[in-house]
Structures are given as structure tokens and as C-alpha cells.
Amino acid sequence: MDAARRRYLRHGRDAVEPGDVRPEVLASWERARAAGVDTARLGASFAGLDGGSSTAAAARVLDGLPGRHPELDASVLVVDRDGVVRLRRDTDPALAEILDAVCLAPGYRHAEDVVGTTAATLALHEGRALAVEGPEHLHPELAVLAAAAAPVARGGDAGEAGDLAVVVVRHAADGAGRDLPFVRMLAAEIADRDGAGRRGRILAVHDALAASAADGAAWVVATDGEDVVLGAGARRLPPADQQALADVALAGLALEHPAEPYLVDLPSGAGAEIAVREIRHDGRLVGCAVGAGPAVDDVARREAEARRRQGSHVAPTARRDFAASLRGAAADHEHAEARVRANRDLLTPSLRARQELAANLGQRRHQVLVGEAGVGKRTLVVEQFGRLHRDGAVTVVDVDTAEGDDGAAAPLARLLRRPPGRPHLVVLRGLQAVAPLAARRLDEALRLLLAHAGDVVVVACLDTTAVDAGRPYGLLLRHFHETVRIPALRHRTDELADLALKVLHSLSGGRSLRLSHQVIRVLEGYAWPGNINELEDVLRYVVARKPVGVVQAPDLPALCFASRAPRLTMLETAQADAIIQALYEARGNRYQAAAMLGIARSSLYRKIDAFGISYIA
Numbered sequence: 001m002d003a004a005r006r007r008y009l010r011h012g013r014d015a016v017e018p019g020d021v022r023p024e025v026l027a028s029w030e031r032a033r034a035a036g037v038d039t040a041r042l043g044a045s046f047a048g049l050d051g052g053s054s055t056a057a058a059a060r061v062l063d064g065l066p067g068r069h070p071e072l073d074a075s076v077l078v079v080d081r082d083g084v085v086r087l088r089r090d091t092d093p094a095l096a097e098i099l100d101a102v103c104l105a106p107g108y109r110h111a112e113d114v115v116g117t118t119a120a121t122l123a124l125h126e127g128r129a130l131a132v133e134g135p136e137h138l139h140p141e142l143a144v145l146a147a148a149a150a151p152v153a154r155g156g157d158a159g160e161a162g163d164l165a166v167v168v169v170r171h172a173a174d175g176a177g178r179d180l181p182f183v184r185m186l187a188a189e190i191a192d193r194d195g196a197g198r199r200g201r202i203l204a205v206h207d208a209l210a211a212s213a214a215d216g217a218a219w220v221v222a223t224d225g226e227d228v229v230l231g232a233g234a235r236r237l238p239p240a241d242q243q244a245l246a247d248v249a250l251a252g253l254a255l256e257h258p259a260e261p262y263l264v265d266l267p268s269g270a271g272a273e274i275a276v277r278e279i280r281h282d283g284r285l286v287g288c289a290v291g292a293g294p295a296v297d298d299v300a301r302r303e304a305e306a307r308r309r310q311g312s313h314v315a316p317t318a319r320r321d322f323a324a325s326l327r328g329a330a331a332d333h334e335h336a337e338a339r340v341r342a343n344r345d346l347l348t349p350s351l352r353a354r355q356e357l358a359a360n361l362g363q364r365r366h367q368v369l370v371g372e373a374g375v376g377k378r379t380l381v382v383e384q385f386g387r388l389h390r391d392g393a394v395t396v397v398d399v400d401t402a403e404g405d406d407g408a409a410a411p412l413a414r415l416l417r418r419p420p421g422r423p424h425l426v427v428l429r430g431l432q433a434v435a436p437l438a439a440r441r442l443d444e445a446l447r448l449l450l451a452h453a454g455d456v457v458v459v460a461c462l463d464t465t466a467v468d469a470g471r472p473y474g475l476l477l478r479h480f481h482e483t484v485r486i487p488a489l490r491h492r493t494d495e496l497a498d499l500a501l502k503v504l505h506s507l508s509g510g511r512s513l514r515l516s517h518q519v520i521r522v523l524e525g526y527a528w529p530g531n532i533n534e535l536e537d538v539l540r541y542v543v544a545r546k547p548v549g550v551v552q553a554p555d556l557p558a559l560c561f562a563s564r565a566p567r568l569t570m571l572e573t574a575q576a577d578a579i580i581q582a583l584y585e586a587r588g589n590r591y592q593a594a595a596m597l598g599i600a601r602s603s604l605y606r607k608i609d610a611f612g613i614s615y616i617a
Helices: 002-011 023-034 053-063 093-101 119-126 177-214 239-254 298-310 329-345 349-362 377-388 409-415 436-452 472-479 493-508 517-525 531-545 570-585 590-597 601-611
Strands: 075-080 085-089 130-132 145-153 161-171 219-223 228-230 262-265 271-281 284-294 367-370 393-398 424-429 456-462 482-485 513-515 549-551
Touching (some): 023 119, 053 075, 053 085, 053 177, 075 119, 093 161, 119 145, 119 161, 177 219, 177 284, 349 367, 349 482, 409 424, 409 436, 436 472, 493 517, 590 601
Parallel strands (some): 367 456, 393 424, 424 456
Antiparallel strands (some): 075 085, 130 145, 219 228, 219 284
């Protein structure tokens, strides 16, 4: 077989004698050769760790394997139709190292057009259980493995092929033919569990649909993330309105939704009062139901929604009732709640980020700080942690500069041996640059640390404007509870003067050095593309040329006058903050952002241009 593979690689199909290679394997070799598979290097690449309900069912089956089959000495994988490895469970450490070396790990793509013949792609293509022995793998680096795979039927229906295959991998010398009955059994078990889960989710969705209709909702929409079910009233709406309600239901699966009913403008121009409820099955979130109806007193509700989203600067036009507070405690409570909401909405992005960060640290919730490079994420979290825990300890791990795959995981392993007692903060810097293999080792180290150390809080810093779960660091996101966005320095003009003075005092070495009002205005007008790092460079330039005295505008470098940021009034700043938050919640969709703010799209476009807003997703 090995000789036949070598002849095929050198001379093509004509060099292979009939009967030397199984027809299905030879056909797979032909497809891989036509796709241009490079046998000189392994082309497997990281594709992401997303998985659906079928993958979750497979995970529950694989997690129970050690207890039911303690004698198992192989690795079991679940691979989807695109060749992406979704799950892997190991029982042989030596074999696990080999699989890591050939990138046969969760998130990596081992498709036929990338690495050639594999048991998973062959089983999914043929629709039946098949074994691929070592030399039958077209790629030389995979020839040390033997694998048996079986396709998983969709939803428990044995007549319909699914998108997953379960694979048992061994050393090539051990052979894979004996594992065919075992993989068929695992595939049937996964299909049965997936089918039961699908039926349970469908029943839960229909029960939620009926419950919303029983509560009096005129329009009811429910979804499990794959299918959308419309109630009788919703089916009478225009198609655009049906799609809008379906989008709200789908968004409820991925985003937090208000606990109270809220107002939504439908594409037909009507207003709808929306109530969102989660659908749970076996303790897991499996869907979302939306109960809606025509908005009552549409004008008043629209003004209330605009005030809630934009802040208290949007004032009501009706005559104020000065005697309202004299009519009972209920009115006082209502006014107090309105003031709290207005104050919260008027907070700047920076203050909101500080409050969220401090609250999460106080509750010891692990979180991810997202923001541009140089916005001071590490400094901010260390400062807030020091205020909460005077006797706490801090460990900073530079993931992007750690040498070797175990470089970032080693400090976390050492923390397991420390004596318990003081609160401990672990800061992971540069997580966006972590390599795939290093991410897997860091994931294991975090799992052990968080399982055995209850006094440790982990904060990860990402120098990106948005979290991408498809990157290697996506494997680590399951350990974190919250995501906090740290705004860029150009959006923090309210605290720029204090930041500049703090940095200036740290650089001046105790000398008498102050910033004039003109300098503060120049600094507030600059765009700061390099954020706090650039501010430190500018003030270091100033200190080197003016050791004492009052810093004037001519003492600043020329770059501070090259790019001017728009100057906004307090009202414009509040409006800009509301627009940025709405665009962030709508993931850059300006139509949805305008609907959330209660303004026309043309008005939103004008304000985006006028305020110089560029970060919208």
C-alpha cells in the first residue's frame, strides 16, 4: 500500500495496479489531487470552534466514554462535513502528542481538499462507516495514523445523512478495522441523543409560542436558532414586519434583552410593544419567543424610549405638573427611578467601562477587556483591583511575548502551588496573538487554575475593536463571564486633562511642571491614534525640552496640531455616546440603530458625519 501511494504521487493513477488500492480510497486520492493538495507540507489551518446543537449532543456522549469504556486506548474525534475537527477526547498521551503535531485538534480543518484522504471525509462522502489505514492517507504526515469513521444520521433519522462523523484514531501499527462496530455504535448514540434533543427543543418552542399567545400577545414569533415559527396573528403581518420580529427573536439568543416590554418600529411604520422570553430545555437556553402587539399611545411611548436611550437632555414638551410629587410615595419612587436611568444613560463610555470593570472585579467575575492598543487596559484593571483589595497580588502574563507553547501556561501552573489566602489578579496581555497550540495549553492551565483556586480573578486584554471567536483565543472565551469595551483616548476628552497630569507627574520626577489651559485644549483637540502610549511619548518629549515651569502650546510637538478632533458640546457628547452605544448594540447596522434611537436614518447619517464617529461595530 505504501509503495502504491508513492507510485501514485510520482506518476498518477496509471502507476497503480488494479486491486492494490480500494476503489473508494483511490477515488479520494483523485479528488485530493484535483484540489491541489500539497503533500510536501501540511496545509491544515485554524477555522474556528463554533458548533451547533449536534456538536453539543456529541460532546455529552464523548464525555461519558471513560466511565463506560475504561479500556479504550485511542482518541475519539467528531468532524463536520467541512473537515473541521469539532471535538476530541484522548486516552493515550503519546497519541495525543502525535495528533497535536499534525494539527488534528479542535478548530483545525482537515478536509479532503486540504490534507487529502481522511477517514472522516471518506465516511461522509460515501455515507457509511469506513476505515483508513496508515498508508491509505494520501498525505505522508498522516500515514502514522489509522482511523475508523462513521457518519452521524441527522436528528436520529437513520435514512438521512448528517453533517458530522465520529472518528476513532489509533497508531498505524494498531490498525483501525476492529473499530468499525464501535464507531457505528457511537454514531447511533449521538444521533439518538441529538434527535431527542431536537424533539425536546421543538416542543419547548411550541410551548413557549402557546404561552405567549395565552398571555394575550397579538403577534407571536418563536425560534430555536435554526427554524422560526410564526403564530396565527404574526402570519397576517406584512413580510417585512414578520422578518423584523424574527430578527428580534434571533437576536434574543445572542444578546441580552430588557426584562420589561419595550418599543420597536416595524418596517411598515407601525409601532410594536415587544416582550422577549427565553426558552430553556434541560437547563439550557435553546430558543427565544417574542410576544408583540400594537403599541398603545405610540407618540408618548416613542418619546419615552428616546429619552431612555439618548439621556435626559431629550425633554418632554408637555406642561410639567409640579404637584405630582405631592400625590404619594409611588410618584416619588417613579421619579427617583427616572433620575437613576437618566444619570446612567448620560455616563460617558469611559465611566461606564470603569463601573462595569469595578463591579465585575468586586464579584470576582472573569472578564475580557476589548479596545485598541494602548488604551490602558492593564493599568486600568490593576488600579481598580488595588482599590478593591489593598492586600491583593497581581500576576501579569504577556501571552504575545511568551516563548514556546507552554510559555504563557507556566506562570498559571505555578499559581496552583501558591498558598491560598490573598485575592489574586491574573492579567493575560496580548491574547490576540496567541498561537493555536499555545491556546490549547493555556486553556488547560486556566481550567485547572479556576477549578482549584477560588480566590483568583482572570482578566484578558485584547488589542482589538471586537471579539472574534473564530481566532485561536476563541478557545479561551468559555472561561470568562463578561466583556468590557475600553474606549479609545479620542472618546475620553472628559478625563484627558487628568490623564495628562498624571502621566506628566510620573515623568517629571517630582519637578514643578504644569500644563497651561491652552495646552489642555490642544491635547483635547488631537485625535490620538496611538492612544495613551502616544500621550506618554508626547509628554516625554515635553519633559525633555522643558524640565520646569508651565508648559505652553509651542512646547508641544508639531503632530499635536496636525490632526484635529471635532469639538463637541455637552449635549453633542451625550448624543454621540448614545449613537456609539446604539451602533455597538446593533453591530454596525445603522437601520437598526436609528430604530433603537427613535430617529430617522437620514438624521443618524448626518450626526455620524458631524460627530466624526468611525467605530461602528
